[in-house]
Amino acid sequence: MLLTACHTDMYNQAKLQTYEPSTFFADGRASRPVVAGAVAVGQDEVDTFLNTGKVDGQLVDEMPFPVTADLLARGQQQFTIYCSPCHGVAGLGQSAVAERGAIVPANFHQQRLRDVPVSHFFDIITNGVYRGDPNNGGYQSMFSYASRIKVEDRWAIAAYIRALQLSQNATVDDVPLDMRDQLGQ
Numbered sequence: 750m751l752l753t754a755c756h757t758d759m760y761n762q763a764k765l766q767t768y769e770p771s772t773f774f775a776d777g778r779a780s781r782p783v784v785a786g787a788v789a790v791g792q793d794e795v796d797t798f799l800n801t802g803k804v805d806g807q808l809v810d811e812m813p814f815p816v817t818a819d820l821l822a823r824g825q826q827q828f829t830i831y832c833s834p835c836h837g838v839a840g841l842g843q844s845a846v847a848e849r850g851a852i853v854p855a856n857f858h859q860q861r862l863r864d865v866p867v868s869h870f871f872d873i874i875t876n877g878v879y880r881g882d883p884n885n886g887g888y889q890s891m892f893s894y895a896s897r898i899k900v901e902d903r904w905a906i907a908a909y910i911r912a913l914q915l916s917q918n919a920t921v922d923d924v925p926l927d928m929r930d931q932l933g934q
């Protein structure tokens with residue numbers, strides 16, 4: 750009995766609903782505008798090369814910051830966590846998921862993906878992959894990782910995929926001259 754009474758009391762308290770008018774504030778609105786200068790979560794993702802991988806709407810073969818050994822190590826770590834379960838640690842598209850699931854994760858060592866600009870990988874991680882128009886019978890065949898992997902780490906993974914591709918497709922010409930004698934040829 751006591752609790753019921755308590756509930757009704759709380760339930761019926763005076764309050765203003767969303768968009769309801771109010772005489773309390775000078776502008777007559779109950780809902781208050783966003784405080785000047787406030788930044789909502791995700792709102793800083795403005796349309797820059799860093800955030801889109803694009804310059805003038807085009808994907809380009811450039812990184813927004815230098816590729817260092819540390820960056821590649823971070824990329825490898827993030828790739829192993831988020832991508833290798835489907836694409837495999839070497840990016841061959843062979844994995845437990847590929848074996849048992851009904852999906853075919855891309856092999857990164859195919860010519861088409863060797864030829865794409867590095868920001869293509871950033872774009873795929875950010876937006877996922879769609880087969881056809883999702884509003885017209887199409888479907889999303891790879892998830893977007895935008896909410897799970899932060900922008901810098903998406904670039905680190907993109908750079909690491911390039912390193913993976915090189916690991917399977919390099920020639921002696923890719924080795925600096927002064928290091929070729931270490932190849933033991």
Ligand code: HEC
Pocket residue numbers: 828831832833834835836846852853854855869870873874878879880890891892894906
């Ligand atoms: C749950 C499984 C899964 C995970 C995890 C996954 N992918 Fe994929 N990915 C796929 C599938 C499936 C495709 C093929 C999509 C298609 O061709 O329709 C694909 C395709 C791709 C492609 C090829 C896109 C193209 O141009 O055709 C790239 C690049 C890629 N993934 C990168 C990544 C990266 C980087 C990660 C980690 C951040 C990742 N994927 C995580 C399943 C996955």
